[in-house]
Amino acid sequence: MAENLDQSFEESSMSNEEKRKINREQRIQIIAFAFMIGITILAFLAVGSEQLPGVFTIPFILFLAFVQLILQLYYFMHLKDKDHGWPNSFMISGLVLAAPMVVSLILLIGIVKY
């Protein structure tokens, strides 16, 4: 049994249905990838052009970063797919736990008091 595990198969055993799914998945990946490159360029432009005021740029690129994160997690790392309940809940609880830590490390390091 174990000896055969190394051998590759000669032809795919996937059904047409599965092949169609894979193709669609690939298309989505490419579109998401292109879109992510797009918003990355946008972010660089927003900062690099030096035309926009800081009050706009900072929230704007943070927003883009957030979109980027969602795309990364849900499309690239497949969190949107079926049977990803556990990874989803781990990812979300990680974010929920890390948020107050980041906030407090920014706000509460003892220089300004609340």
Next chain:
Amino acid sequence: MVSEATNTLKKSVFWDWMTTVDHKKIAILYLLAGTLFFLKAGLMAVIFRIQLIAPEMEFISGQTFNEFITMHGTLMLFLAVTPIFFAFMNFVVPLQIGARDVAFPFVNALGFWLFFLGGLLLSLSWFFGGAPDAGWTSYVPLASREFGGVGIDFYVLGLQISGFGTLVSGINFIVTIINMRAPGMTMMRLPLFCWTTLLTSILIVFAFTPLAAGLALLMLDRIFDAQFFIPGEGGNVVIWQHIFWIFGHPEVYILVLPAFGMISEVIPAFSKKRLFGYTSMVFAVLIIAFLSFMVWMHHMFTVGIGPIANSIFAISTMTIAVPTGIKIFNWLFTMWGGKLTFNTAMIFAASFVPTFVLGGVTGVMLAMAPVDHLYHDTYFVVAHFHYIIVGGIVLGIFAALFYWYPKMFGHKLNETLGMIMFWLFYIGFHLTFFIQHILGLVGMPRRVYTYLEGQGMDTMNFISTIGAFLMAVAVIILIINIVYSALKSEPVTVDDPWDARTLEWATHTPVPEYNFAQTPQVRSLDPVFYEKIHGNGKMKPAEPLDDIHMPSGSILPFFISLGLFIAGFGFISFHLDLFISPYVLIAIGGIVTFGSMGLRSMQTDHGYHISKETVEEMEKELS
């Protein structure tokens, strides 16, 4: 002992233990190593209690005292209690969920060796200019390169390496519990020990990562002249405290949750009742695990973060008492009206409940931010956490030891010696620590190596030290008990010596290499009990008898860890005058570690099979 009869492959004993990936053997390695560190840290405690027995003693110097309390705390938390928990988790969890092993046996072995060699690295500090001496919290600036000696480097790198071990073991347990459950073992049928193991592992993943980051920053500060924590150069010392306690408070729950789980196994078994309020128990631990990340600032009330921040964290801290209270009542109601057997395991478990309550009450007292300015850094805090750690966690460990000992080693521990030990330990514990509440209230500061006469502290310190002696005697009796029982005790041949309820008692004693010849079909919470009532007392199989696929052993986990050990020592030796350049050590260590990892990636190893005939033979022999 997992006897040789249960091995299908023949190897030399030494090679077998060095290369083992069997969760039952790794459990025993963890137990041995954890016990060694426990004894070492306990001995230090006895020595510094002797130093405090009378005012102005000169038994040990102030420097040695500082090194001892630092090593005592660090060893107990990271290298004694956690590994002993891992021992029981490794042994029990796969059996309780009906699995043949953990999800990643290789990673399991790696976790053990990383922990052990990391601990060894930390202990090496005694031979190279003194142990760390800045407390287990290692606050900067005391621990910065300006004020802290080379001992702190050992602390940073030793904990970093053993922390990796803890981290990978945590990941391994999460995957095991989520993916390897037997058919029918739904999440809401998991025994509570598995639930607390799962949540502890999640806490480890989320809490040990900030610790690793903090230690890395401290290492950069100390060895590579960075300035994260150096105020004069734009750094900030409070950041260390935040990072440490973001890790540190979840860590205290990492320690107490498995003890909760152990108690929740032992109490139903000896009350002959199912655990009262199983669902509320599960949700209580979930809530505790979540809240434990939201309270870290209660260790920093006196830093001066400001009143609003202090109030928020005071309130979030107090809310933890609610789910904890639910658990306490559930344990009490489990015992209520049950057919109680008070043997050693049960008496340890039952006495956990009141002492833990005392620790919780002082916890809530400490959580009141304004009053904490009085308590902070006094013996009151020492009393608080020892009521939880010794009165809770260590009692839980002893209960678990007596309870699972027959499954692990094939014979019971002696009950008479066990009872003597219990009473000595229990009385000694209260003598040592109860009086420390009062010592703290009259103003004795913690971590100070002596005190003056005539301040009303002499008698109380004397009593406290006597209590410590009693606890030491109790531990010696435990060791005598282990040796005595190994020689004199009758071997346990039945599967289920306690007439207990959960799945681990459906395996043979000694547990064969493959745990279950056929994966069991779980039909209820407390599956073994269910089959005793509704079935014929045996678990129904969920699959036909067949060849069993097993992972093969490997020496690589040891070498991966050894490489990190050498490299870690190399980093430390920037501050040592050795005959060999640090870069050489780092290079050797790196090559060994990454070489072993590469070897592992190249290797094709599909494990081996135990043939159906061998399984049948073994099953016949064991039953």
